[in-house]
Amino acid sequence: MPNKIPTLQPATKSIPNLPRQRNPYYDTARWKRLRRWQLSHYPVCNRCGRPATEVHHINGLTDSRNLESLCKSCHSKQTRKENKNGV
Ligand SMILES: [Zn+2]
Secondary structure, eight states, X not given: OOOOOOOOOOOOSOOOOOOOOOXXXXXXXXXXXXXXXXXXXXXXXXXXXXXXXXXXXXXXXXXXXXXXXXXXXXXXXXXXXXXHTTO
């Protein structure tokens, strides 16, 4: 009787701490245009009043008018909050 018990290898392969898979939507010309439009019309962070550098989708990617300008710090705070909520 062959004594070949498959041994479970410990997961030594380190998984690089990659950011979450980027939504392909963010690479479209449509989004880039929208984002530019949003930042040129609303150049100030909607939360703290600092210069906005990022555009946040308030309710996901469904509605292109659902945008708000945020600074980097407020946007990452917002993203963390949403990730915690499982969105
Ligand atoms: Zn801000």
